[in-house]
Amino acid sequence: xxESGLYALPSEANLDMPRHEVDEPKxxxxxxxxxxxxxxxxxxxxxxxVTFGLSAYGAKEMYEVLSTNQITWLQWLFLTxxxxxxxxxxxxxxxxxxxxxxxxxxFRQKRREExxxxxxxxxxxxxxxxxxxxxxxxxxxxxxLIEKAPGKFAFFILSDxxxxxxxxxxxxxxxxILNQDEHACPIYYRRRLNNAERKAGNVSEWVTRxxxxxxxxxxxxxxxxxxxxxxxxxxxxxxxxxSLGLIQTLPTIIRADTxxxxxxxxxxQCFGPIYAAGLTTWHGNASNFWGHNAIIRTKAFAxxxxxxxxxxxxxxxxxxxxxxFIEAALLRRAGWGVRFDTDLQASYEEAPPSLxxxxxxxxxxxxxxxxxxxxxxxxxxxxxxRMHLMTGIFSYFSAVFWFALISVGFxxxxxxxxxxxxxxxxxxxxxxxxxxxxxxxxxxxVLSMALVLAPKLFGWLNAMLxxxxxxxxxxxxxxxxxxxxxxxxxxxxxxxxxxxQFLVVMDVLKGRDSGWKPQSRDDGxxxxxETTRAHIYHTIFGLLLAxxxxxxxxxxxxxxxxxxxxxxCSIPLSWLSGGAKRGxxxxxxxLLKGPEERRPTAIVKRLxxxxxxxxxxxxxxxxxxxxxxxxxxxxxxxxWHLAQxxxxxxxxxxxxxxxxxxxxENSDSIEELMSHLNEQEHLAIIKYRSLFVKLQKFxxxxxxxx
Numbered sequence: 001x002x003e004s005g006l007y008a009l010p011s012e013a014n015l016d017m018p019r020h021e022v023d024e025p026k027x028x029x030x031x032x033x034x035x036x037x038x039x040x041x042x043x044x045x046x047x048x049x050v051t052f053g054l055s056a057y058g059a060k061e062m063y064e065v066l067s068t069n070q071i072t073w074l075q076w077l078f079l080t081x082x083x084x085x086x087x088x089x090x091x092x093x094x095x096x097x098x099x100x101x102x103x104x105x106x107f108r109q110k111r112r113e114e115x116x117x118x119x120x121x122x123x124x125x126x127x128x129x130x131x132x133x134x135x136x137x138x139x140x141x142x143x144x145l146i147e148k149a150p151g152k153f154a155f156f157i158l159s160d161x162x163x164x165x166x167x168x169x170x171x172x173x174x175x176x177i178l179n180q181d182e183h184a185c186p187i188y189y190r191r192r193l194n195n196a197e198r199k200a201g202n203v204s205e206w207v208t209r210x211x212x213x214x215x216x217x218x219x220x221x222x223x224x225x226x227x228x229x230x231x232x233x234x235x236x237x238x239x240x241x242x243s244l245g246l247i248q249t250l251p252t253i254i255r256a257d258t259x260x261x262x263x264x265x266x267x268x269q270c271f272g273p274i275y276a277a278g279l280t281t282w283h284g285n286a287s288n289f290w291g292h293n294a295i296i297r298t299k300a301f302a303x304x305x306x307x308x309x310x311x312x313x314x315x316x317x318x319x320x321x322x323x324x325f326i327e328a329a330l331l332r333r334a335g336w337g338v339r340f341d342t343d344l345q346a347s348y349e350e351a352p353p354s355l356x357x358x359x360x361x362x363x364x365x366x367x368x369x370x371x372x373x374x375x376x377x378x379x380x381x382x383x384x385x386r387m388h389l390m391t392g393i394f395s396y397f398s399a400v401f402w403f404a405l406i407s408v409g410f411x412x413x414x415x416x417x418x419x420x421x422x423x424x425x426x427x428x429x430x431x432x433x434x435x436x437x438x439x440x441x442x443x444x445x446v447l448s449m450a451l452v453l454a455p456k457l458f459g460w461l462n463a464m465l466x467x468x469x470x471x472x473x474x475x476x477x478x479x480x481x482x483x484x485x486x487x488x489x490x491x492x493x494x495x496x497x498x499x500x501q502f503l504v505v506m507d508v509l510k511g512r513d514s515g516w517k518p519q520s521r522d523d524g525x526x527x528x529x530e531t532t533r534a535h536i537y538h539t540i541f542g543l544l545l546a547x548x549x550x551x552x553x554x555x556x557x558x559x560x561x562x563x564x565x566x567x568x569c570s571i572p573l574s575w576l577s578g579g580a581k582r583g584x585x586x587x588x589x590x591l592l593k594g595p596e597e598r599r600p601t602a603i604v605k606r607l608x609x610x611x612x613x614x615x616x617x618x619x620x621x622x623x624x625x626x627x628x629x630x631x632x633x634x635x636x637x638x639x640w641h642l643a644q645x646x647x648x649x650x651x652x653x654x655x656x657x658x659x660x661x662x663x664x665e666n667s668d669s670i671e672e673l674m675s676h677l678n679e680q681e682h683l684a685i686i687k688y689r690s691l692f693v694k695l696q697k698f699x700x701x702x703x704x705x706x
Contacts, residue, residue: 008178008189008640010154015211015299017204019306020330026380027335030243032285036109040284043098047282050094051087054451058086058444065440074412081405088398089451092275096455099278103462111341113236119182120153120235120295121214125202127160129222131173132618136610137225138187139177144603145185148228152235153218154182156210159191160202164682167191168627175637191644193687199291200307200323211298221292224251227346227603234295234344244285245300245336246328249347250276251293254596254604256351258524258583259576260358262592263489264351266482269594270473271459276342285337286384291324293347297336301327304334310374314513315367322368325392326375329385346601353524354578355493356534359500366396366504367514399501406563410545413552456487472595482592492573495566499538524578528571535570542567626674628682632698645689656680660691670698 062082066075102108122141126134138155145153157174161167171189180186192202203219211217216238218231226249234247250272256265280287305327307320320326328338352358369392375381376389460483463469464476473479508514526534546564549557566573576582586592596604631638660681667673677685685691 008180008644010180010186010188010210010213012209013212014209015207015302017208017211017302017306020304020308022308022310022374023379024333026333029335030337032243032337036284039281043282046098047091047094050097051091054090054093055083055087058090058447059083061440061444061447062086065444074408074415078405078408078412081401081408084401085398085405086448088394088401089448093451093454095278095282096274096458097278098281099274099276100458100462102277102281103274104465111237111343112240113233114240116152116215116235116239118215119151119213120231121210121217121298122153122155122220122231123158123203123206123217124155124220124222124224125158125160125199126170126222127199128163128166129161131170132614133611134222135173135177136614137223137607139610140603140606141226141228141231142177142185142187144228144606145231149232150184151182153185153231154214155185155187156206157187157189158202158206159189160195160198161191162195162683164679164686165627167683167686168630171641172627172630172637175640197307197319198321200320200327204306207298207302211302214298216295217298217301218295219292221349223350224293225254225348225603225607226293227601230344230346237341238295238297241337243337244297244339245304245331245334246289246294246296246338248287248289248294248338248340249344250340250342251347251349252596253351254348254594256583256594257580257587258353258578259489259586260355260493260524260578260583261351261353262583262586263486265594266486266592267456267490268351269596270463270479270483270486271456273342274455274458274462276340280340280342283340283384285339286332286382287328287338287340288388289324289328289338293349300331300334300336304330304336310371315508315511316371316374320368321371322365322392325369325372325388329375329381329389332382332385333380346603348596348604354526355496355574356526356531356578357524358497359504359534362396362501363504363507364514366501367508369393369396370505370508396501396505399498400505402498403502410548413549413556417552453487456483459483469595472599474590474593474598478590485591491562492566492569493577495542495563496535496538496570496573499541499567503537525580526575526578528575531571531575535574538567538570542570626671628674628685629670631695632670635699638695638699641686642689642692645687645692647689649688649690654684656684657688657691660684661694664691664694664697670695673698
């Protein structure tokens, strides 16, 4: 870092970002590119026709399955729940079918690109994450950009880390790579002292302080990785389409080393492109935003995306949690296009390592998605934006409907077992025989399973028909084995996730707030005791369900095994899901190795090299138990941190500040000070300039600074 650049930030370029209301009038759409309008319209008609056509057929068949002289109210309830669930899987099937059609089509139009002017900001929000892994990713992208696009990009590490030890380790890790070389690729760092509105507030704070100097910003996640070619292409596409407010890429999952993450990685790389192709064709210029690996026009974001504060308390009131869906909807309401470009390559992310980590993430996502109910009927939203919000909500409520369908189905079985049918309930010479068409029921079950599995078959077929892609998966035999393995393992985990999401939805509806927890980035290896606590209710429910089915009839027991077996075995299945040692056994057998693992791209290779280098020379190896000592051992680091702290501290009373000042004054060494500080006092020292200056008493006499 330059000696004069102690602040590690450029000059501020303020940009107004007004806060909007939930209900606001729609603005006229910017002049859009007309090339894809017909395709988008036809795709939407296809989705509607296939979804409702299949749903109507399924409803008719189920009605006939349940047909008697008089359908009971419980059967009507079962029919209603079946129709809701069947419509959901029909909708997914229609999108996958549309995706396969476009994947196999030889006619593909290339997106326009133009040369860019100015610098594109790359924002990397951080919240109590592993800074070493993030630094490796930044260094890999930074080196790639210096070689291929010098002077075109600038990194901003936007820290919301609110734990003292993590904050110091973070600064210690990032400090050596910070620079202000605008002719190459500067790397800036900023830590917020107030974590208001979480990630959305983190990004919007940057927009209001620096946004005016940057035409576009690329938002990444802590585990994101993108090549210089991808970053450059995103900027060039935004330059070519002035009406676009956002371009979302399709991130590819990499670096999976556990059973569960490998299953996700394979599904993402084999089946994901089929779904994505379907989504991008019917979304058109009203697509969605997933919060990372996307480029946004900064002024459009400032103009449209000042999020409203919802009335009431959490979980449904307060700040918007899942802000990305809402930001896409608000951009579209303001007339800006939102596009999903699936052809952009070398956009990467990582997956949660275990089933428990997915459940923890689901708790936060579920609350955020259910909060979107306040926006579904908001004025001015595009119908596609409403569909995105409703799909997000139903992605969790579907678990409730599946659970309800199973419960009502068992209730019908109980009724059939215990209630004697009335054959002569009416005054008639002819009995009312209860009719249950098992042949139609079997056919409908086969159809339902076909709709569920078809997208996976489409992904396998697409890879088999494109030989280069097939070779990346290890050839046709390995690809087929991996597909079958993914189907089997996913089927085992599906009922566990279904019941878990059902409990999560119930938890949110009870009014419990999830808080804000960072995502796990380790290998997800859980102890048996932890796994048992997480899945004991799944196991009990599975045992009760299986016992009930067996008591009612052997046939029902076998029909329910796909659900009950996964629930009963949820503890060992969850334990197996995490842990690199267990997951990498599959890799040694040549199974579930993604294309990026078999033939990694240059940027992925560079990331692995950086991770290896940092592992060999970890900047956090020293003073891990006393991170505050790192300032005393490195006066340059001390001076840099001091320069970040504001001159004005405010006049409000802070008890922790007073206590920390007393601790510093009455400690003879940094070791003694650290032994007495609590978390809040620790935070006060690195937050207040007047306190941090007092640490100079511990600096070596020949290195003390003013």
